[in-house]
Amino acid sequence: MFRSKGRSWKTLLITLVVVLALSVMAGCGKKTDNNVVATYAGGEITQKEFDDEQRMVLALQPMMAQFAEMDDFREYLVKQAITYEYLESKADDKMKEEGKKKADAQYTAMKEANGEDAVKQMLDAQKITEKEFQSYMTRIYTVMETQLKGITEDDVKKEFEASKEDYIIASVRHILIGFKDKEGKEVSKEDALKTAKEVKAKLDKGEDFAALVKQYSTDGQQNIDNGGLYADAHVNQWVPQFKEAAMTLPLNKISDPVETDYGYHIIRVESRTEKTLDKLTDEEKDALKMSIASQKLDEFMSGDLEKNIIKNITLPKIEKKKLETDPGSENSEKAGNDGAANQSGNSGNSSNSDQKGSNDTSGAEGGSNSSK
Template identity: 35%
Template structure:
């Protein structure tokens, strides 16, 4: 399970994951083929199915069976039943197919975590006022249209295929919108306790690096493929060529050992410098803009670096990311201080044992 809770991922964030990859992520579980993910597909149809975009988004195969009215979680003031839980999981899969892979591969601990997340969503959403509920529903409606637009782009803009996809996943527009609105309600309740003054205080206490983005071109000469002295010599040679005016992007495509930036001419654009290893981050923060610096050594090898631009983000530019961090902390605090005290009993079904092959 990822650290960030399903319950506080707004539907606007969840939908973006749709474009990150089609189909289920394996999450270190056994790979699942179309034959064990969809109903009615056989070995002989796999080649034909491969051309069908609907196969990329198979129906969620739940790792358990449960009666719709069974009370899976009991908490002060209510219960969470089997029907609600199944609908929640199917909607999460529809909004984020990669999370669907996590659901299908869930063991008993992971299943309990999903149930706890959804119970938290229900408890928090019940505290929403009418204004919050109105805003949540409107956002859910808009987000559904974004989800639909993204799916349609992957389904040849065929409305019938989108309808068939939803039917195949056992979801409807009403179900998706209602579940997203519930999630949004829980987020709005947590947001109520987060004001701009607190966010500004968090911004003011951040170090400069945490507020800085930079566009950096680099060429990595790896020490995995060659001796350190050979790597340094090549790096020095490339630095000299660049300082004589040769094109950085062209040399990066030819020489860099970094696959993540090779096709982009060595460029990482508008990136948070804190994501990089200390030596690279230090160069991104301190090296003169527009100047090719001497090779920088990291555990990966030697980097020839050119900082193309660098800026410190303003409070307004960082406010929403700060709010997201504050939301995560607020949810963690709710879980630690309230949720587990409010939940009185788990009655979760056993996870199905995989069939022997």
């Protein structure tokens, strides 16, 4: 029942999380390769700098390797590198000092969360030194400081109003009658709905919720053992139908069956808290400001950067590999078969893949399930 974390590469690179996790300082290391791949007002990006950036991306997010040979992805990375070099050059001493302070704190937190050995192995795998990585983080945080400048309380208020759901916390107990049973066998919608209505009727008669969870729920084992309770959880992490129920159901009322991609949920909201702006912590307000700064950075990249700053990008295109077409070869036969399959099925698959990316959700605790 938890929302999908799958997003497009462009969305990933625009968000602040990826600014911190995927971007690399374009100037780390010496400029030993004079092969310039981009020029802009005040500077240039060399092939060496671009290669360093890609290594950083792959060190921190190996999943991004699937995009490494996409020309538009590579061009976006070049533009991002230009953005960071250009905006860092505009930062004053106070911004640089604050950027370094935040970068040091973030790097310490990263090592504490993942372990120093794991962080070292991550960097070593792509031949990145700790000094280069720390310099990269300082650059990114310095750039964000340039975007934080000028953000007002009204800006923060508007951002909060647009994201109020992020601050609603609820304790929700539920029973999932899945479209797959506990043994993994398919269950029809009709049968799942029939069972869900039977479960609701039992709850309405006063039967014990936790006991019925153990008898009927096909959610993850941890949730079953916990009596079907998600305690003090942010509602925005749940799929839309479940989230809507968590936000709107009267407290302690048993819901009618709520359908999601996983099955039918019988839900009881036991508590719900909605924060107001004045109740936010300093950390939460800082997060709102960083979200605004990230949006400003995106606007800069799609606006002023494109129109007035970039002069030329000459990043070599990726050469597409050609299939062997020897009529007598196995590869030729496979290529022909694959081509026929693609021709008959491609039109539907391409559009569905994007939709699936936005709708898929990860499993419950331990990957065993569904209701998330």
